[in-house]
Amino acid sequence: MDSIFSPSTPILIVATLLIALVPILLHFLIFKSSAAAASIPKFLILGPSGSGKTSLCLWFEKGPEEGAVVAATQTSQTTLSLECGLPASICASCSQYRSENDPSLQKEVKRFFMVDTPGHAKLRHIAMAELDKPKVRGLIFVVDSADDMTKVAEYLHDVLLALQKRAGKEKISLLIACNKNDLFTALPATRIKAMLEKEITRIRESRAKGLRDSGVAGVDAVDADDENEWLGEGGKGEFKMEMMEEVGVDVTFKGGSVGKGDCAHWRQWLGRCL
Template identity: 25%
Template sequence: MLYVVLGIVLITLFLLAYFCIGSAGRSTVLITGPCDAGKTSLLIMLAHKKNAMTFTSLIPNVEDYELRMKNLRKLKIVDVPGLEKLRFECINKQKANTGQDTAEYLFDLMTNATLARSRVPFLILCNKNDLPDAKDAVSIEQMLETELTTLCRTKANALAGLDGHKELRVPLVKKSGEKFLFAECKHHCVTFATCSVTSTDISPVRLWLERL
C-alpha cells in the first residue's frame, strides 16, 4: 500500500501511502511537496529521532520505519525531491503565497486514477507551525478547499489525459459547480495535522503511521 505525506513550503507536508503488490511487498509512504517544506528533516526525524542539517534533495531518500504497535512491521518511507516546485515558486511567488500552486499539486495527486482506485490515504501536515505567521490546520484546510473548488471548475474539461483517455483522471466533485470538501472526498481519506519538525515533536505523524 502506498501512503502520502504532502509538504507545502511553510504550510504543509503531504504523506501518501501505496500498498505494494505481493505478500513480500512492504507498505510505502511518500513524503512529497515543494522544496524547503521540511521533507528530508521529517524523514530523518522519523527514522533516526534526531535533527540534521539538510540540503535540497536531487534524488529520493529512502529509510525504513518500524511500527511499534503492529508487531514491529516496517514501512518504507521515501522523501520525494521538490526541486521542480521550487523553480515554479521562484517564478511566481505571489501565486505560491496564496496556496494556489499547492492546491494544483494536490489536485494532480487526488485526481490521479491509479491513486483513486487504490483509495490512497493522505496526511496533510502543516509543518513549521512554530513560525509567527504560521496558519493552523483548519485555516489551511479551508484555504485548500477553496482553491480546489476553483480548480474543479476551471479544469473540468481538462480531466482527460493528453491522449484523450478520461479514465486517467477522476473528478473530485459529483456535479460541476459543487464546492469541494475534504470530508466528502470519496476516493481518499485525508487527515490534517500540525507539527514542527525542528522541535522534534512529530507525534501526529507517528500516530498516523501506526493507524495505516
C-alpha cells in the same frame, strides 16, 4: 568425431555445474534487491520544495530516540528511501486488540519504508511515478504552514487526481502534515484545510474550462477525458476533502513541526495506518 560424443568426466562435471548454477545465479541477479523490500509497507512523502520533506523523512528514521538531531538538508534531486521503525510506545492498529502488557508487543518494532520525493516543480514526475508503484500504504503531503496555499493547492490537486484515477485499487491514507507550525505566520491545520479546499475548487473549475492539451488526439477522446479530469464528485459546488473517501482516499490534516521535534500526531497517524 568420436571425441565429441564420448562422455568425458571433466566435461560432464562442467556441464552439470553450469546447468545447476546458471539459473541460481540469474535468480540472485534479478531478485536479490527486490526480495527484501517486498514485504514491508511503504509510505511516500510528497509536497512542494522547502516544506521539510527530507527532514521529516530523516526524523522518522531516527525514530525512537528523543531529542535526536536531524541532519541538515538541501534541495533534493532524487528519492530517498529509508527503513524506519515505529516505537513500541505507539500502538499500531494491527495490534490494537493485544494486551498492553504483552511482552512481545514491547519488543516488536513495526518496520516500514519511508520514501522521500523531490518537491521541485520540474521533478514532480518522479513523485507521481512513485505513486503508481504497488505497496504504497499511505502518503504524507507536507505543507509549509506559513506558505502561500495557492501554489500548494495545485500540487495537491494533481496528487489527489492521480489518486482518484487509481481508485478501485486498495485503500490509501493521506496525511496532510502542516509542518513548521511553530512559525509566527503559521496557520492552524483547520484553516489550511479550508484554504486548500477553496483553492482546489477554483483549480478544478479553471482546469475544466481550460484549453485541451496537445496530447489529446481526437474529438471522441475529449468527452471521456473531461470526466476523468474532474476531481471529486461531479457537478458544481465546493470541493471537500471528504469527497475523496468515495474513491478510497482517507484525508487527515495534522499540524506539527519537524524543527521543534513535534511530530507526535503524525506518528500516531502512521500507527493507525500500519
